[in-house]
Amino acid sequence: MMIERRWKKWVYFYIPLTVFVIGTLFPFYWMFITAIRPDAELYRSWRAVNNAPFWTFHPTFEHVRDLLEKTTFPYWIWNTFFIAVVSTMVSLFCGLLAGYALARLKFPMAGTLGTSIFVTYLVPPTLLFIPLADIIRSFQLGDTPWALILTYPTFLIPFCTWLLMGYFKTIPKELEECARIDGATRFGAMIRIIFPIAVPGILSAGIFAFTLSWNEFIYALVFLSSPEKKTVPVGVVSELIRGDIYFWGQLMAGALLGSVPVALVYSFFVEYYVTGLTGSVKG
Amino acid sequence: MAQVMLKDLNKKYDEVHAVKDVNLHVRDKEFVVLVGPSGCGKSTTLRMVAGLEEITGGEIHIGDRMVNDLPPKDRDIAMVFQNYALYPHMTVYDNMAFGLKMRKFPKNEIEQRVRDAAQLLGIQELLKRKPRQLSGGQRQRVAVGRAIVRHPQVFLFDEPLSNLDAKLRVQMRVELKRLHDRLETTAIYVTHDQVEAMTLGDRVVVMKDGWIQQVGEPMELYSRPANKFVAGFIGSPAMNFVDVTINDAGGTITAETQGLRLVVPPAKAGTLRPYKGQSVTLGVRPEDVHVATAADPAQYSFDTTVDVVEPLGSEILLDVRAGSATLVARVEPSVRVKVHESVRLAVNADRLHFFDVKNEHAI
Numbered sequence: 001m002m003i004e005r006r007w008k009k010w011v012y013f014y015i016p017l018t019v020f021v022i023g024t025l026f027p028f029y030w031m032f033i034t035a036i037r038p039d040a041e042l043y044r045s046w047r048a049v050n051n052a053p054f055w056t057f058h059p060t061f062e063h064v065r066d067l068l069e070k071t072t073f074p075y076w077i078w079n080t081f082f083i084a085v086v087s088t089m090v091s092l093f094c095g096l097l098a099g100y101a102l103a104r105l106k107f108p109m110a111g112t113l114g115t116s117i118f119v120t121y122l123v124p125p126t127l128l129f130i131p132l133a134d135i136i137r138s139f140q141l142g143d144t145p146w147a148l149i150l151t152y153p154t155f156l157i158p159f160c161t162w163l164l165m166g167y168f169k170t171i172p173k174e175l176e177e178c179a180r181i182d183g184a185t186r187f188g189a190m191i192r193i194i195f196p197i198a199v200p201g202i203l204s205a206g207i208f209a210f211t212l213s214w215n216e217f218i219y220a221l222v223f224l225s226s227p228e229k230k231t232v233p234v235g236v237v238s239e240l241i242r243g244d245i246y247f248w249g250q251l252m253a254g255a256l257l258g259s260v261p262v263a264l265v266y267s268f269f270v271e272y273y274v275t276g277l278t279g280s281v282k283g
Numbered sequence: 284m285a286q287v288m289l290k291d292l293n294k295k296y297d298e299v300h301a302v303k304d305v306n307l308h309v310r311d312k313e314f315v316v317l318v319g320p321s322g323c324g325k326s327t328t329l330r331m332v333a334g335l336e337e338i339t340g341g342e343i344h345i346g347d348r349m350v351n352d353l354p355p356k357d358r359d360i361a362m363v364f365q366n367y368a369l370y371p372h373m374t375v376y377d378n379m380a381f382g383l384k385m386r387k388f389p390k391n392e393i394e395q396r397v398r399d400a401a402q403l404l405g406i407q408e409l410l411k412r413k414p415r416q417l418s419g420g421q422r423q424r425v426a427v428g429r430a431i432v433r434h435p436q437v438f439l440f441d442e443p444l445s446n447l448d449a450k451l452r453v454q455m456r457v458e459l460k461r462l463h464d465r466l467e468t469t470a471i472y473v474t475h476d477q478v479e480a481m482t483l484g485d486r487v488v489v490m491k492d493g494w495i496q497q498v499g500e501p502m503e504l505y506s507r508p509a510n511k512f513v514a515g516f517i518g519s520p521a522m523n524f525v526d527v528t529i530n531d532a533g534g535t536i537t538a539e540t541q542g543l544r545l546v547v548p549p550a551k552a553g554t555l556r557p558y559k560g561q562s563v564t565l566g567v568r569p570e571d572v573h574v575a576t577a578a579d580p581a582q583y584s585f586d587t588t589v590d591v592v593e594p595l596g597s598e599i600l601l602d603v604r605a606g607s608a609t610l611v612a613r614v615e616p617s618v619r620v621k622v623h624e625s626v627r628l629a630v631n632a633d634r635l636h637f638f639d640v641k642n643e644h645a646i
Contacts, residue, residue, distance in 0.1 A: 197370075
């Protein structure tokens with residue numbers, strides 16, 4: 001009986017989980033090992049006798065140094081960071097107010113408005129970038145960070161609004177009614193009672209928005225052209241692949257460094273992030 | 284300390300007319316309970332007094348001010364909610380101090396008032412805890428404490444005891460009553476529990492379908508219900524209703540149905556005479572039906588068959604049949620009867636109620 005159960009647990013749980021974990025983590029490992037492998041090993045033939053594709057005996061930081069000194073990578077990191085932070089803050093601010101209004105206030109067409117905000121989220125960026133490019137050109141914002149700071153909210157605001165609206169709906173409305181009787185205005189009750197309680201929801205909306213803008217590719221590719229103005233995802237593929245030559249070491253070092261901030265953000269807020277998505281408020 | 288006046292108060296949602304022409308004068312220091320089945324408009328009325336619902340028509344006065352257009356914070360009221368509505372991110376102390384902080388009271392006075400209220404409610408030890416670390420009864424005390432620290436003109440209670448278990452509810456009911464006697468603040472209390480209404484209220488307002496059915500002191504509602512709904516709603520077990528026909532046998536007015544014939548007592552005979560030949564509803568409370576003795580006059584007693592015996596210890600409830608009518612009688616625990624036996628019962632003649640069949644008003 002016990003033996004059978006243990007056997008089943010291995011087959012249905014541990015083995016699939018291990019396969020999944022390896023499958024998920026392998027690309028990261030590959031990225032890491034490529035980033036620290038010397039060029040001699042990187043461009044060695046697969047049929048070479050001493051070829052060891054999955055590990056290296058001569059780790060080197062040469063690619064990282066090249067990346068930081070010989071390319072505009074530090075600019076890319078700063079650009080990405082600046083754009084992600086500002087557009088996340090703009091979107092969170094709008095999403096908080098819009099989400100609160102849709103969850104709490106009674107006004108005509110509230111339902112329609114909520115749905116139409118959601119629909120705008122469904123329009124794919126691959127279509128939207130064409131008209132947006134026209135607008136960016138008219139405002140002469142091309143090749144500046146503002147081109148992205150203003151366009152990212154087109155998908156971040158609907159996203160934040162919906163996530164926060166759902167979270168606000170889980171907070172009993174009596175809490176703010178009580179605050180309003182206790183002497184707060186509606187806005188005061190929102191700031192002092194609802195927002196502090198909604199911190200997990202606000203944080204997860206913020207993390208998501210930050211990640212989405214950090215990784216965004218197509219708008220960044222279209223609206224930015226000078227090498228020092230680019231963001232990490234665009235810079236890495238457009239500046240580190242020249243013609244048909246792939247600078248694998250630098251490419252992977254760039255990808256590795258580029259994913260560190262996102263990983264840090266997630267690891268700090270992972271608890272909030274989970275409660276934010278499951279939305280549990282106890283009175 | 285203030286009176287509350289509701290004048291022709293109305294509330295309409297899109298399709299539903301939730302509160303209809305409510306007129307009510309809650310006197311200074313009075314404890315008034317709004318009671319009725321769910322959806323009767325009692326909570327909506329309370330929320331309009333609080334300023335949480337807009338008023339469709341009519342006026343609300345608190346003290347000598349009309350408050351129709353005042354936001355909740357300027358009405359000088361405090362409210363206790365069914366789900367307590369404690370701020371989960373604040374300690375008990377901060378929960379209770381919130382209203383005073385918002386009104387910019389000096390710090391030492393806030394401290395003083397919170398401590399006083401905590402002592403009054405016996406929650407001094409809980410002040411540093413968060414709401415989630417409290418039991419239901421403790422949360423309810425904190426919610427009440429948060430209301431009383433502000434010394435508002437009016438307390439509003441929206442079914443505050445409904446989330447507590449039965450035993451705790453009885454205990455908190457007594458405490459609330461004691462608290463009101465001590466604080467002498469005007470209070471409006473909403474509940475669907477008629478026992479709570481009767482025990483707490485100086486006066487009770489019975490509502491149904493948005494209309495006020497009757498306003499009166501608890502014993503007045505019990506002994507002189509204005510209509511069949513109030514008669515059936517107040518009192519437990521509920522009043523028995525039997526459809527009877529009024530007959531005039533040579534000047535003696537009788538109420539009859541198959542298997543049951545009662546002579547209408549002289550006090551009611553005059554008002555019932557015009558109903559001769561018509562059907563009316565006879566109401567008699569279970570506690571006004573007893574096992575007939577030799578002392579009971581024949582015209583107020585009748586034979587019945589026992590269907591169910593429910594011994595409750597201090598009393599026995601008998602479900603009986605008298606012809607086509609079924610009745611519940613509340614009899615002494617010493618009565619020995621079994622199911623299917625026949626037993627002769629009698630009613631207290633001066634405690635009979637008659638209701639018009641059509642409009643259900645008391646006759």
